[in-house]
Amino acid sequence: xxxxxxxxxxxxxxxxxxxxxxxxxxxxxxxxxxxxxxxxxxxxxxxxxxxxxxxxxxxxxxxxxxxxxxxxxxxxxxxxxxxxxxxxxxxxxxxxxxxxxxxxxxxxxxxxxxxxxxxxxxxxxxxxxxxxxxxxxxxxxxxxxxxxxxxxxxxxxxxxxxxxxxxxxxxxxxxxxxxxxxxxxxxxxxxxxxxxxxxx
Amino acid sequence: xxxxxxxxxxxxxxxxxxxxxxxxxxxxxxxxxxxxxxxxxxxxxxxxxxxxxxxxxxxxxxxxxxxxxxxxxxxxxxxxxxxxxxxxxxxxxxxxxxxxxxxxxxxxxxxxxxxxxxxxxxxxxxxxxxxxxxxxxxxxxxxxxxxxxxxxxxxxxxxxxxx
Numbered sequence: 001x002x003x004x005x006x007x008x009x010x011x012x013x014x015x016x017x018x019x020x021x022x023x024x025x026x027x028x029x030x031x032x033x034x035x036x037x038x039x040x041x042x043x044x045x046x047x048x049x050x051x052x053x054x055x056x057x058x059x060x061x062x063x064x065x066x067x068x069x070x071x072x073x074x075x076x077x078x079x080x081x082x083x084x085x086x087x088x089x090x091x092x093x094x095x096x097x098x099x100x101x102x103x104x105x106x107x108x109x110x111x112x113x114x115x116x117x118x119x120x121x122x123x124x125x126x127x128x129x130x131x132x133x134x135x136x137x138x139x140x141x142x143x144x145x146x147x148x149x150x151x152x153x154x155x156x157x158x159x160x161x162x163x164x165x166x167x168x169x170x171x172x173x174x175x176x177x178x179x180x181x182x183x184x185x186x187x188x189x190x191x192x193x194x195x196x197x198x199x200x
Numbered sequence: 201x202x203x204x205x206x207x208x209x210x211x212x213x214x215x216x217x218x219x220x221x222x223x224x225x226x227x228x229x230x231x232x233x234x235x236x237x238x239x240x241x242x243x244x245x246x247x248x249x250x251x252x253x254x255x256x257x258x259x260x261x262x263x264x265x266x267x268x269x270x271x272x273x274x275x276x277x278x279x280x281x282x283x284x285x286x287x288x289x290x291x292x293x294x295x296x297x298x299x300x301x302x303x304x305x306x307x308x309x310x311x312x313x314x315x316x317x318x319x320x321x322x323x324x325x326x327x328x329x330x331x332x333x334x335x336x337x338x339x340x341x342x343x344x345x346x347x348x349x350x351x352x353x354x355x356x357x358x359x360x361x362x363x
Contacts, residue, residue: 079214
């Protein structure tokens with residue numbers, strides 16, 4: 001590359017964050033953003049808290065790369081996604097902090113369930129009813145959702161939970177009492193269960 | 201949720217496109233309309249794109265955004281020309297204040313290039329577009345874009361030398 005090309009390629013510095021925020025404020029005012037999200041630092045890494053029109057639609061754990069989460073939301077809901085704050089995201093982040101600190105037992109948030117449907121949604125609704133500090137087996141949850149034999153399908157529903165932590169799929173265990181798999185890793189699952197046992 | 205895809209145009213999440221292409225589009229607008237008007241024209245550009253985001257089917261998101269930016273800049277020129285105090289801005293490209301803002305004197309020379317070379321060189325180096333994307337944004341062929349960039353660089357070398 002010649003010297004002139006190097007000089008030409010030098011990118012000027014801009015106050016990008018200010019410009020970006022001004023743009024997104026206007027986009028929100030014109031209702032052009034379908035999904036808003038913020039990154040949230042937690043004891044288990046950076047989570048994404050994502051809100052749609054109906055409330056919190058998705059929470060992703062640190063194991064899920066941000067680009068993949070956004071690509072999935074683009075396919076399933078809308079590509080009009082931007083990183084910006086909204087009241088319900090702030091509320092969710094406050095409750096997540098309180099939960100991780102051990103001072104909150106029940107989440108009280110507007111939830112948008114549109115990323116799950118049918119039997120999978122039934123399983124997750126039943127999972128949401130498991131109290132803080134308690135657990136259930138995959139087959140119990142399948143039974144409460146109406147199909148006691150659909151243990152494998154219940155496992156799939158829990159593995160694809162769009163709202164982990166808030167819908168406590170970590171409270172569902174294997175029948176032999178082992179924790180079983182968790183999208184955030186089995187260590188995170190064990191840690192959440194232990195924290196809840198201590199404080200229940 | 202409907203069964204059919206929500207994003208027929210196949211565009212990426214707006215957030216990713218904003219972070220990947222936004223600073224380049226903005227830089228180009230700084231050079232094109234000057235720092236005073238660049239913020240507003242940039243926002244107009246991105247809002248216009250966002251308005252059709254799930255419908256647009258484009259080959260290159262970046263070239264598409266630059267095309268919108270160019271059109272918005274032309275719109276803004278027309279508005280500026282109706283503002284008597286700012287008339288002189290439309291005579292020069294990029295404006296004097298934009299050149300002052302750009303940190304290297306090489307851009308003074310870019311300003312003196314013939315229009316097509318000037319635009320091609322700016323898109324290629326200020327906007328970091330490929331020759332193909334430059335062609336797409338200028339509505340000329342990739343070969344013509346490459347030629348304009350090449351001629352522009354040749355002229356710059358003649359005028360200021362290349363160590």
